[in-house]
Amino acid sequence: MAALAGVSTGTASKALNGRGALRPETRQRVQQAAEQLGFVANAAARSLQTGRTYTVGMITTDSIGRFSIPLLIGAEDALGAGQMSVFLCDARDDPIREQYYLRTLLSRKVDGIIVTGRRTQARAPIGVGLPVPVVYAFISSADPRDCSVVPDEIDGARRAVQHLLAVGRRRIAHVTGPEHHHSATVRARATAETLAAEGLQPAAPTLYGEWSEAWGRQAAGILLSTGADVDAVFCGSDQIARGLVEGMQAAGRSVPADVAVVGFDNWDVMVDGCRPALTSIDMDLEGIGRSAAELLLATINGNPVHGRQTRPCRLVPRASTAV
Amino acid sequence: MAALAGVSTGTASKALNGRGALRPETRQRVQQAAEQLGFVANAAARSLQTGRTYTVGMITTDSIGRFSIPLLIGAEDALGAGQMSVFLCDARDDPIREQYYLRTLLSRKVDGIIVTGRRTQARAPIGVGLPVPVVYAFISSADPRDCSVVPDEIDGARRAVQHLLAVGRRRIAHVTGPEHHHSATVRARATAETLAAEGLQPAAPTLYGEWSEAWGRQAAGILLSTGADVDAVFCGSDQIARGLVEGMQAAGRSVPADVAVVGFDNWDVMVDGCRPALTSIDMDLEGIGRSAAELLLATINGNPVHGRQTRPCRLVPRASTAV
DNA sequence: AGCTTCTAGGCAATCGATTTCCTAACTCAC
DNA sequence: GTGAGTTAGGAAATCGATTGCCTAGAAGCT
Numbered sequence: 285m286a287a288l289a290g291v292s293t294g295t296a297s298k299a300l301n302g303r304g305a306l307r308p309e310t311r312q313r314v315q316q317a318a319e320q321l322g323f324v325a326n327a328a329a330r331s332l333q334t335g336r337t338y339t340v341g342m343i344t345t346d347s348i349g350r351f352s353i354p355l356l357i358g359a360e361d362a363l364g365a366g367q368m369s370v371f372l373c374d375a376r377d378d379p380i381r382e383q384y385y386l387r388t389l390l391s392r393k394v395d396g397i398i399v400t401g402r403r404t405q406a407r408a409p410i411g412v413g414l415p416v417p418v419v420y421a422f423i424s425s426a427d428p429r430d431c432s433v434v435p436d437e438i439d440g441a442r443r444a445v446q447h448l449l450a451v452g453r454r455r456i457a458h459v460t461g462p463e464h465h466h467s468a469t470v471r472a473r474a475t476a477e478t479l480a481a482e483g484l485q486p487a488a489p490t491l492y493g494e495w496s497e498a499w500g501r502q503a504a505g506i507l508l509s510t511g512a513d514v515d516a517v518f519c520g521s522d523q524i525a526r527g528l529v530e531g532m533q534a535a536g537r538s539v540p541a542d543v544a545v546v547g548f549d550n551w552d553v554m555v556d557g558c559r560p561a562l563t564s565i566d567m568d569l570e571g572i573g574r575s576a577a578e579l580l581l582a583t584i585n586g587n588p589v590h591g592r593q594t595r596p597c598r599l600v601p602r603a604s605t606a607v
Numbered sequence: 608m609a610a611l612a613g614v615s616t617g618t619a620s621k622a623l624n625g626r627g628a629l630r631p632e633t634r635q636r637v638q639q640a641a642e643q644l645g646f647v648a649n650a651a652a653r654s655l656q657t658g659r660t661y662t663v664g665m666i667t668t669d670s671i672g673r674f675s676i677p678l679l680i681g682a683e684d685a686l687g688a689g690q691m692s693v694f695l696c697d698a699r700d701d702p703i704r705e706q707y708y709l710r711t712l713l714s715r716k717v718d719g720i721i722v723t724g725r726r727t728q729a730r731a732p733i734g735v736g737l738p739v740p741v742v743y744a745f746i747s748s749a750d751p752r753d754c755s756v757v758p759d760e761i762d763g764a765r766r767a768v769q770h771l772l773a774v775g776r777r778r779i780a781h782v783t784g785p786e787h788h789h790s791a792t793v794r795a796r797a798t799a800e801t802l803a804a805e806g807l808q809p810a811a812p813t814l815y816g817e818w819s820e821a822w823g824r825q826a827a828g829i830l831l832s833t834g835a836d837v838d839a840v841f842c843g844s845d846q847i848a849r850g851l852v853e854g855m856q857a858a859g860r861s862v863p864a865d866v867a868v869v870g871f872d873n874w875d876v877m878v879d880g881c882r883p884a885l886t887s888i889d890m891d892l893e894g895i896g897r898s899a900a901e902l903l904l905a906t907i908n909g910n911p912v913h914g915r916q917t918r919p920c921r922l923v924p925r926a927s928t929a930v
Numbered sequence: 931a932g933c934t935t936c937t938a939g940g941c942a943a944t945c946g947a948t949t950t951c952c953t954a955a956c957t958c959a960c
Numbered sequence: 961g962t963g964a965g966t967t968a969g970g971a972a973a974t975c976g977a978t979t980g981c982c983t984a985g986a987a988g989c990t
Contacts, residue, residue, distance in 0.1 A: 292940050297978055304979085305938060324714040328651040328660065329976035332945045337651065348676055357671060360697055369711060372695045374683055388692060391647040497880040523880070530882075553876070557820040557846070559853075615970050620948055627949085628967060652946035655975045 289317035300325070331393065340580060341371040341389035343410065345382060345401040345423065348374050350551065351569060355400050355421050358573025366581060368395070386411055396580040399423065400573075404434055405466035417583035421576035422569065424592050431583065432592045433576045435567035437467060440597030441474035444518045444546045444565050447599050451607050453516035453544050455487035459503040459528060460520025463492040471520055471548065488512040495520070500527020501534075508535050515543060516605075522547035522554035525562055529604065544605040550598075560603030567597050612640035623648070654716065663903060664694040664712035666733065668705060668724040668746065671697050673874065674892060678723050678744050681896025689904060691718070709734055719903040722746065723896075727757055728789035740906035744899035745892065747915050754906065755915045756899045758890035760790060763920030764797035767841045767869045767888050770922050774930050776839035776867050778810035782826040782851060783843025786815040794843050794871065811835040818843070823850020824857075831858050838866060839928075845870035845877035848885055852927065867928040873921075883926030890920050 286296040291314060298304035299314035317323070331337040340363060344352045360370055371394060373385035389397055399410050401423040409427045410418060417431075424432035448456055458475045461468040472490045479486055488507060493499035500519065504527070507514055519525035525547030529539050537543050539560055547555065550566035572595055579589045609619040614637060621627035622637035640646070654660040663686060667675045683693055694712060698705035712720055722733050724746040732750045733741060740754075747755030771779050781798045784791040795813045802809055811830060816822035823842065827850070830837055842848035848870030852862050860866050862883055870878065873889035895918055902912050 293977070294941075294979075295939050297976095298939085301978080305936095307938065310938080324710055326655070326976050327715040328655045329945090330978075332649070332651045332655055332947090332976080333978045335945080348680060353671055353676065356695070357697060360695070367711075369694050369696070369715070371692050372679070372683070373692070374680060387647055388690075392650040392692070523876070526880070553846070557849070616947070617949075617971075618969050620946095621969085624948080627969080630968065633968075649946050652975090653948075655946080655977095656948045658975080 285317055285321050285323045286314075288321065289314040335393075337393050337395055338366075338368045339371060339392065339394045340368055340577075341373060341385070341392075341394045341397045343373045343375055343382065343385055343389070343397060343399050345375050345399065345407065346377045346403075348372075349402055351402050351422060352400055354569035355573035355576070358570035358575075359398055359421070359577040360573075361570070362574040362577035362581070368581075382410065386414075390415065395584050398573075398576050398580060399425075400576075403466060404437060404470075406432075417580060417588065419576045419580040419583070421572055428592065429590050431579055431589050433572050433579065434592060434594055435569075435572060436594040436596050437470045437567075438474040439594070440548065440565040440567065441471040441518070442478045443597060443599045444548070445475055445478040447563065447601065447605060448516040448518060448544055448546060449482060451540075451544060451605050454484060455513050456484070456516045456518060457486060457488040457491070457507060457512065457514045458518050458520070459491045459493070459500065459507075459524055461493065461495040461524070465495075468492060468520055475518055487514045487516075493524070495523060497523045497527035497530070500524035500529075501531035502527075504528045504531025504535065508532075508537070516545070517543060518546045518548075520548055522549045522551045522558075522562060522564055525564070525604075526554050526558040529558055529560075529562070540604050540606055546599075546605060550600050555600075555602060558604065560606070563602045563605040564600050565597050566600050568595060571595060608640055608644050608646045609637075611644065612637040658716075660716050660718055661689075661691045662694060662715065662717045663691055663719045663721060663900075664696060664708070664715075664717045665721045665723065666696045666698055666705065666708055666712075668698050668722065668730065669700045669726075671695075672725055674725050674745060675723055677892035678896035678899070681893035681898075682721055682744070682900040683896075684893070685897040685900035685904070691904075705733065709737075713738065718907050721896075721899050721903060722748075723899075726789060727760060727793075729755075740903060740911065742899045742903040742906070744895055751915065752913050754902055754912050756895050756902065757915060757917055758892075758895060759917040759919050760793045760890075761797040762917070763871065763888040763890065764794040764841070765801045766920060766922045767871070768798055768801040770886065770924065770928060771839040771841060771867055771869060772805060774863075774867060774928050777807060778836050779807070779839045779841060780809060780811040780814070780830060780835065780837045781841050781843070782814045782816070782823065782830075782847055784816065784818040784847070788818075791815060791843055798841055810837045810839075816847075818846060820846045820850030820853070823847040823852075824854035825850075827851045827854025827858065831855075831860070839868070840866060841869045841871075843871055845872045845874045845881075845885060845887055848887070848927075849877050849881040852881055852883075852885070863927050863929055869922075869928060873923050878923070878925060881927065883929070886925045886928040887923050888920050889923050891918060894918060 286293045296314050299311045375382040396417045398419050400421045406424045406426040409425045420432035424434050491503045525545050529545050532543050547562045547564040550564040555562040555564050609616045619637050622634045696708040719740045721742050723744045729747045729749040732748045743755040747757050814826050848868050852868050855866050870885045870887040873887040878885040878887050
């Protein structure tokens, strides 16, 4: 390549990277030669010299799933603009595999690591004293000095309840996932507190179950059979909400006329498939992924950020709570 | 590291890689030293020397979605075992972005590239005369010499129809996605042919629409209003199937007693959320991903495979076609 | 014309591991 | 005891790009 342009490799390097003092004409000649030969610099050689790889690792601690993808897209988005690539590692909930991937990423001298997972609950740090910056996205690290970006689920629950209040409902119940699940309890507590702040009681005790449509249907039956006086239900997930809507309709209740329903996740296939379309809370996972990547970049560039960053949720109103 | 073990770097390299003639004792001493210092070889330096990066790129030509993930998981699975890592690139249906990613991957000297996408339709090769092997997964390349791994959708449609025949249905209709969509037409044709081979006519003309639940509901209405005599419907996707089931039920038809329904994709959230649970065709995307990765590895190791490989589908029977 | 100043671009060290060649030392046999 | 054969491990070249240093030649000044 350098030969074609009639210069030394050193000069060629300077030409392509805009370093050194070169005549514009020479620079152009080199660029043309590079173009002509389809020359692309060997990244390995470059990073060996510069110490930067322009690569980050993304470890999903549990399997790549519905939550990881938007995070991944968001991160890829923020990093791609900075010309960085992403190594994707799926640890499948296996600590051994996780450590193995960690070693691999370190051996590849990634510039940074993003750790994600399915649950928002805090997890043990993936490593201590690592030679590269780490940012946790969606999940958070148990070590408060680590940088984590998580959705503000309390904010989400509050928005859901306040929306229901805004459309005139007062007898609000909450149906959610398993009690041992962090998100379920956080959302349930926030729901109760928001109601309490308005001087209201829940229309029924929180119903804990599974994150499934089947549980939503079942929960509808429970609410109706206990004779609870309910005019709105805030559900811990869109799947539960959709099941609940079906359950209510099967029992002759109209949504939203008799019972307004709000879901959580704003999962397109659920909110659109549901009839009526489901009002839901969006955690903006893509934004979280983007945010995490940006914080990682900041840390790489020497402006480290510590602590847990929360990001607000967004309510997306649809027919299931229409006035 | 070499210093700690009291050997030269060359010897250390041999010790860790099992090359050269070393006293077992020396080898062990080096390994201990490496362990103690948490030494991991710099991948850049290694690949600079060996020419291998133990890295493959995966380009999803459209956005990372429901189809890409299982493919990705399968590929990661097959490659992870061989200690290789995956660069994920989301081209978002943008040819510019695609070429940009291709350049990046080439500059990173990946050992191979897997190209995937949302549609099974053949696409233009991502590049010609590339210095690295390329395998297409799920989508196929228009160049027959390229290696592609695709689901055998004809096989899938045939299995669906034969299953319906096996459970005693004879008046079978087909509802599917847009007519301009490759998968829709392929499946529709295979459906018609399978019926014809049994000496049967479709119970209604193929209904083309969208890949959505809404279309499924609408299609149920169309089938009923035209008075078609139908005892089974094979749908081009699980979403359509689920919508159709709801539509049928809303009109007082029972599934599967009056109408048996088979979907396509075996998408857990749809097949389980549907009541009754949906019989569906599984394309084994994970297997396709794994297969593609294995073929890529074979090609990297000097045993190139050319042409379009098809992989059979699998029928997963559930309540919607129970006898 | 002669000296200084500036500039374009070449030379060579460097990054970290691999690998080839080579030598010192040790073993063994005669 | 000496030469041949073997073995363990070191020295140095190598991969490809970057970059600090240096110099040849041009330009400017007196």
